[in-house]
Amino acid sequence: MQTPSTETPRLAVKGIRKAYPAVVANDAVSLSVMPGEIHAVLGENGAGKSTLMKLIYGVTHPDAGEIRWEGKLVTIKNPAQAREMGIGMVFQHFSLFETLTVVQNVALALPGKFDLVALAKRIEEVSERYGLPVDPRRLVHALSVGERQRVEIVRCLLSDPRLLILDEPTSVLTPQAVRKLFETLRKLAAEGRSILYISHKLDEIQELCHTATVLRGGKVIGTCKPAEETPATMARMMIGEDLPVCQHGDDSTHGEVRLKLEGLSRVAEDPFGTDLKDINLEVRSGEIVGIAGVSGNGQQELLLAISGEEPGASKRGVQICGVPAGRMHSGRRRGLGMCFVPEDRLGRGAVPRLTLTENTLLTAHRHGMLNHGLIRFKTARRFAEACITRFDVKCGGSESEAKSLSGGNLQKFIVGREIMQNPKVLVLAQPTWGVDVGAASFIRRTLVELRNQGTAILVISEELEELFEIADRIVVIAKGKLSPIKATSQTGVEEIGIWMSGLWPGAEARKKDSHVA
Amino acid sequence: MWLKFEARTEPSLLMRYLSPVLAVFLMLICGLVLFSVLGKNPMEGFKVFFLNPVKDTYGMAELLLKATPLMLCAVGLSVGFRANIWNIGAEGQLLIGALAGGWVALHFEHSTSPLLLPAMILAGALGGMLWAAIPAFLRTRFNANEILTSLMLVYIAQLVVSWLVHGPWKDPDGFNFPQTKQFQVHAMLPLLKAGTRLNAAFLVGIGGLVVGWVFMNRSFLGYQMKVAGQAENASRYAGFSAKRTVWFGMLAGGCMAGIAGLAEVAGPIGQLTEHISPGYGFAAMIVAFLGRLNPIGIFFSSLLMALLYLGGEQAQQYLNLPSSISNVFQGMLLFFLLGSDVFVYFRPRFARRNK
Numbered sequence: 001m002q003t004p005s006t007e008t009p010r011l012a013v014k015g016i017r018k019a020y021p022a023v024v025a026n027d028a029v030s031l032s033v034m035p036g037e038i039h040a041v042l043g044e045n046g047a048g049k050s051t052l053m054k055l056i057y058g059v060t061h062p063d064a065g066e067i068r069w070e071g072k073l074v075t076i077k078n079p080a081q082a083r084e085m086g087i088g089m090v091f092q093h094f095s096l097f098e099t100l101t102v103v104q105n106v107a108l109a110l111p112g113k114f115d116l117v118a119l120a121k122r123i124e125e126v127s128e129r130y131g132l133p134v135d136p137r138r139l140v141h142a143l144s145v146g147e148r149q150r151v152e153i154v155r156c157l158l159s160d161p162r163l164l165i166l167d168e169p170t171s172v173l174t175p176q177a178v179r180k181l182f183e184t185l186r187k188l189a190a191e192g193r194s195i196l197y198i199s200h201k202l203d204e205i206q207e208l209c210h211t212a213t214v215l216r217g218g219k220v221i222g223t224c225k226p227a228e229e230t231p232a233t234m235a236r237m238m239i240g241e242d243l244p245v246c247q248h249g250d251d252s253t254h255g256e257v258r259l260k261l262e263g264l265s266r267v268a269e270d271p272f273g274t275d276l277k278d279i280n281l282e283v284r285s286g287e288i289v290g291i292a293g294v295s296g297n298g299q300q301e302l303l304l305a306i307s308g309e310e311p312g313a314s315k316r317g318v319q320i321c322g323v324p325a326g327r328m329h330s331g332r333r334r335g336l337g338m339c340f341v342p343e344d345r346l347g348r349g350a351v352p353r354l355t356l357t358e359n360t361l362l363t364a365h366r367h368g369m370l371n372h373g374l375i376r377f378k379t380a381r382r383f384a385e386a387c388i389t390r391f392d393v394k395c396g397g398s399e400s401e402a403k404s405l406s407g408g409n410l411q412k413f414i415v416g417r418e419i420m421q422n423p424k425v426l427v428l429a430q431p432t433w434g435v436d437v438g439a440a441s442f443i444r445r446t447l448v449e450l451r452n453q454g455t456a457i458l459v460i461s462e463e464l465e466e467l468f469e470i471a472d473r474i475v476v477i478a479k480g481k482l483s484p485i486k487a488t489s490q491t492g493v494e495e496i497g498i499w500m501s502g503l504w505p506g507a508e509a510r511k512k513d514s515h516v517a
Numbered sequence: 518m519w520l521k522f523e524a525r526t527e528p529s530l531l532m533r534y535l536s537p538v539l540a541v542f543l544m545l546i547c548g549l550v551l552f553s554v555l556g557k558n559p560m561e562g563f564k565v566f567f568l569n570p571v572k573d574t575y576g577m578a579e580l581l582l583k584a585t586p587l588m589l590c591a592v593g594l595s596v597g598f599r600a601n602i603w604n605i606g607a608e609g610q611l612l613i614g615a616l617a618g619g620w621v622a623l624h625f626e627h628s629t630s631p632l633l634l635p636a637m638i639l640a641g642a643l644g645g646m647l648w649a650a651i652p653a654f655l656r657t658r659f660n661a662n663e664i665l666t667s668l669m670l671v672y673i674a675q676l677v678v679s680w681l682v683h684g685p686w687k688d689p690d691g692f693n694f695p696q697t698k699q700f701q702v703h704a705m706l707p708l709l710k711a712g713t714r715l716n717a718a719f720l721v722g723i724g725g726l727v728v729g730w731v732f733m734n735r736s737f738l739g740y741q742m743k744v745a746g747q748a749e750n751a752s753r754y755a756g757f758s759a760k761r762t763v764w765f766g767m768l769a770g771g772c773m774a775g776i777a778g779l780a781e782v783a784g785p786i787g788q789l790t791e792h793i794s795p796g797y798g799f800a801a802m803i804v805a806f807l808g809r810l811n812p813i814g815i816f817f818s819s820l821l822m823a824l825l826y827l828g829g830e831q832a833q834q835y836l837n838l839p840s841s842i843s844n845v846f847q848g849m850l851l852f853f854l855l856g857s858d859v860f861v862y863f864r865p866r867f868a869r870r871n872k
Contacts, residue, residue, distance in 0.1 A: 307754065308756065309750075309753045309754055329753075329756050329758065330753065330754060330755065330756035331755065331756020331757065331758070332756065333756070334756055340754070342754055344750070347748045347750050347751060348748070348750040348751050348754050349751070349754065350751065351744050351747050351748045351751045352747070352748065353747055354743070354744070354747070358740070361737070361740060362744065362751060362754075362755045363754075363755055365737065370737050373736055373737055373738060374731075374735050374736055374737065375735055375736065375737055375740060
C-alpha cells in the first residue's frame with residue numbers, strides 16, 4: 001500500500017465522452033479522485049453514472065477523452081486489466097453462485113490456481129481486518145443479502161485494490177448494516193485507498209463522502225463538498241429544480257377494511273425462497289400501509305399470495321372487500337377491485353414485445369375495452385395515450401413496444417395503468433424502483449391523492465424513506481413473518497431498522513444464524 | 518477469418534419475413550443438385566417437379582385441393598403454437614375426424630337430408646377435438662408433455678383406423694380390400710368446378726383462415742394466448758387461465774385437423790381407407806412455421822407444400838424417382854427454414870480468429 005500523496009490524483013478522468021446510438025451517455029465528463037478520498041458520484045437514473053463506471057472499469061471504451069491512473073495516461077481494455085492495475089468494483093447485483101461456498105466463489109474470481117484452505121484463511125484475515133464478518137465455508141444461498149455483499153467486497157479486497165467502486169451498495173441493507181458498511185469504508189479510506197461511491201441517496205453521501213461529483217444528462221453539473229451542503233441543495237443540483245413536497249392528508253378518517261390477510265401461511269415453491277408464517281394484516285379504505293424489510297425476507301412470496309398469481313389453499317387467507325379470495329386467481333381478484341404493481345416490469349407487469357396499447361389490455365381490459373370477446377383497440381389506445389400523458393411516460397407513443405422503454409418509464413406506465421383503473425385496493429411492490437427522483441415524487445403524490453379518495457393502498461418497499469414519507473402505518477417483514485404494526489408517526493427509522501433484523505418485541509428468541517444482517 | 522454469430526439486440530423483422538423466402542430458395546438449389554446427383558437433368562427435373570403440376574386448370578385445382586387440408590391443419594395448429602402449446606398430433610386428430618365424419622356418412626347411408634354434410638363436418642370437428650382433448654387433459658391434470666402424448670396418439674389413431682377398415686367397418690362387397698363402402702352422393706362435398714376434384718372444402722379452408730386471422734388479431738382470447746406464449750409471468754399476473762390456454766390451443770388444432778380429415782374422406786377419397794392422409798398433419802407444422810404462424814402466410818405456404826406433394830407424384834411418373842422425394846423436399850424446406858431463422862435473432866459477422 002502506498003502512502004497517500006496529495007499531489008497526484010489516484011484517478012483522473014478528463015473530457016470523457018461516450019455516445020450510444022440513441023443517447024450521449026457521457027459528455028465532457030471530468031473528475032479526479034485522490035488517494036484516501038471517498039468520492040460520490042451523484043445523479044438520477046440515466047444521468048450517466050453507470051456508463052462512467054463501466055468506462056473506468058474497462059467494460060466499455062470512451063469515444064474521446066483521457067483517463068490517467070496515478071498520473072500515467074492509460075487505456076483500460078477490459079476489467080481484467082482494470083483489476084490488475086488496482087481497480088476493484090462491487091456491482092449492485094451480486095454475481096455469486098448460490099450453490100457454492102464463499103471460498104469457492106472467491107476462488108472462481110481469482111486468476112490462476114488456487115488452494116482453498118489457504119484462501120479460506122486469507123478471507124478470514126481480510127474479513128477480520130475490515131470488520132466484514134464472513135464464514136468462508138458457508139454456502140452462499142444460506143447467506144443474507146448483507147452477508148453476500150460482504151463476500152463481494154472481501155473478494156474485491158483480496159486483490160488489494162487502490163480504487164474501489166461501489167454501485168448503489170446500500171439499496172439492500174438495513175440502516176444498521178449501512179452503518180457497519182460505512183465503518184468499513186472509512187477504514188479502507190484511512191489506509192489510503194480511494195473509493196468511488198455511486199448513489200442517489202443524499203443523506204448517505206452527506207454522512208460518508210468527502211467530495212461529490214454531480215451528473216445530470218451525461219454532463220458534470222458540479223462538484224461539491226457534501227458536508228457543506230444540505231440534501232435539498234444537492235437534490236437541486238441533481239434534478240435541476242426543487243422537488244414538490246408530498247402533502248400527507250389527515251390520517252384520522254379510515255374507512256372499512258378493504259384488504260385483510262388472515263392467518264396467511266405458505267411454503268415457498270423455490271427451495272431458496274422464504275416461507276410465510278401466519279401473516280395477519282388489515283388495510284383500510286383511505287390509508288396507506290407500508291411493509292418494510294430487507295429483500296428476500298418473504299416479500300416476493302407475500303406479493304404472489306396477495307395478487308393471486310399463486311393462489312393458496314385457504315379461502316380466508318386473503319380477503320378483498322370482504323370477499324374471501326384466498327383461492328381465486330389474480331383475474332378474479334382484479335374483478336373484486338384490486339390492482340397490483342409487481343416488482344418485475346418486463347415479462348410480468350408488461351409483455352416485452354407487445355405495444356403499450358396491447359399492454360394496456362393486460363389488466364385494464366375490464367374498462368370497456370372488450371365487445372363480445374373482441375378487442376376495442378380504439379378504447380385501449382385512448383387509455384394508453386391518457387396514461388402516457390398523465391404519467392409523463394417518455395416513449396415513441398402508444399404503439400411502441402414495451403421493451404423499447406427505459407425501466408423507469410415502463411414503471412411509470414405500469415403504475416399509471418393500475419392507478420387509472422380507480423382500484424378499491426391497490427398493492428404496489430417497489431413503486432418507484434428505478435424511477436428518477438422527479439417521477440418518483442410524482443408517483444408518491446399520486447398515491448397519497450388516491451388514498452385521500454378512499455383507496456386502500458399497500459406498499460411493499462425496501463426504501464425506508466419512501467415508506468416514512470407516504471405510509472400511515474408501517475409494518476416489517478422478516479423471515480416470512482410480520483412484526484406488529486405501528487403508526488408511522490409513532491415510530492422511527494431506528495426502531496424499524498432493528499425490526500428489519502427480525503428483532504421486534506415478542507419475536508421468537510434471537511437466533512444465532514440470523515438470515516438478516 | 519471466422520464466421521461468428523452475434524445476438525441481435527432486437528429480432529430482425531426483415532429476416533422474419535425473408536427467412537421463409539431464403540429457405541425456399543435454398544431448397545430449390547439443393548433440389549437441383551439432388552436431381553443432377555441422381556443423374557437427371559436438373560432443369561428438366563425442376564420443370565417436372567415445380568412447373569408441370571400447375572400447367573393447366575386441372576393441375577391448379579389439384580393444387581388447391583391438396584392445399585386445403587394443409588391450410589386447415591396449419592391455421593389450427595398456429596393458434597396453439599403462438600401460445601407455446603406444441604400439438605404435434607394433428608395427423609392423428611385428422612384421422613379421428615375422418616373416422617367420426619365417416620361414421621355419420623355410413624350410418625345415414627340413405628339420408629338425403631341437406632343437413633347430412635353439415636352433420637359430418639361437425640362430427641369431424643368433434644372427433645378431432647376429442648383426440649386433441651386427451652393430451653390437453655393429460656397436460657392440465659398431470660402436467661404430461663403434450664409433445665409426446667399428442668405424437669403417440671397419432672400411432673394409436675392410425676391403428677384404430679386400420680382395425681376398423683380391416684374389421685368391423687369393412688365393405689362386405691369390397692373384395693376384401695381394407696376399406697369401407699363408398700359414401701353416397703349426399704355425403705360428398707360438392708365440387709367447385711366440374712372436371713376437377715376441387716370441392717367445397719377449399720372454401721371451408723379459406724373460411725378457417727379468416728376465422729383464424731380474426732381470432733388471433735382481434736379477439737381477447739387470442740390476445741390472452743399471445744401473452745401466454747410470450748410471457749408466462751405476465752399472463753399469470755393478469756390472471757389469464759393457463760389451463761384454458763392449453764385447452765383452447767389443443768382443441769383449435771384438433772377441430773381444424775378433424776375438419777381437414779373429413780374433407781379428405783368426403784372429397785377426393787369418398788370412403789374410409791388405410792391411406793387417408795399422406796402426412797398432412799405433419800406437413801402442416803412446416804406450413805405453419807413457413808407461414809410465420811400467420812393465416813395470410815399460411816395460405817401461401819400451404820400452396821407451396823401442396824406443390825411439393827404434386828411435384829413428388831410427377832417425379833415418380835416422369836423421372837422414375839421414388840415417392841419419398843416429396844419427403845426429402847419437405848425435410849430440406851424445414852431444415853433450411855430452421856437454419857434461416859437463426860438470422861432473425863443473430864447477426865452473422867466475419868471476425869479474425871482470436872486467441
